Amino acid sequence: MNMHNNATTKTDPIDPKPNKRTNIAGGLAVLCAFQWVGELITHLSHLPIPGAVIGMALLFVALLVRGNIHPSLHTVSRGLLENLSLLFVPVSVGAILRWRDIASEWMAILVAVTVSTIITIAVTALLMHKLSPRDEVKP
Numbered sequence: 232m233n234m235h236n237n238a239t240t241k242t243d244p245i246d247p248k249p250n251k252r253t254n255i256a257g258g259l260a261v262l263c264a265f266q267w268v269g270e271l272i273t274h275l276s277h278l279p280i281p282g283a284v285i286g287m288a289l290l291f292v293a294l295l296v297r298g299n300i301h302p303s304l305h306t307v308s309r310g311l312l313e314n315l316s317l318l319f320v321p322v323s324v325g326a327i328l329r330w331r332d333i334a335s336e337w338m339a340i341l342v343a344v345t346v347s348t349i350i351t352i353a354v355t356a357l358l359m360h361k362l363s364p365r366d367e368v369k370p
Contacts, residue, residue, distance in 0.1 A: 258307030265290040 268288025272278070278285070294300060300308075324334060333340065
């Protein structure tokens with residue numbers, strides 16, 4: 232006897248166990264294409280926003296419209312996130328090489344990091360407040 236009611240079962244937008252034959256090149260191509268489009272928009276519009284950020288926002292919108300994540304994109308994204316710490320190595324090396332510049336501008340860097348952190352926390356809190364489901368109180 233089938234114990235599952237298909238009408239009430241919610242599908243997960245992310246396949247937790249993608250097919251072993253998932254096309255990793257396709258997932259990489261999607262990420263690169265969105266970054267390229269973001270870079271193109273930045274270049275053509277002269278916006279002071281990095282192309283990668285615009286590409287990431289476009290990818291987010293595309294995923295919202297699609298409603299799920301393709302297994303190849305999921306596989307590639309998971310692999311990148313699992314190895315995210317390796318992506319900080321070049322930044323760390325750059326910071327070490329430019330230590331004198333950082334030391335001479337420490338106050339400006341401290342202010343910029345503090346203000347941007349406060350703004351990020353405030354925007355996140357506002358978004359969570361607006362987007363969180365509300366429990367209606369019944370009289």
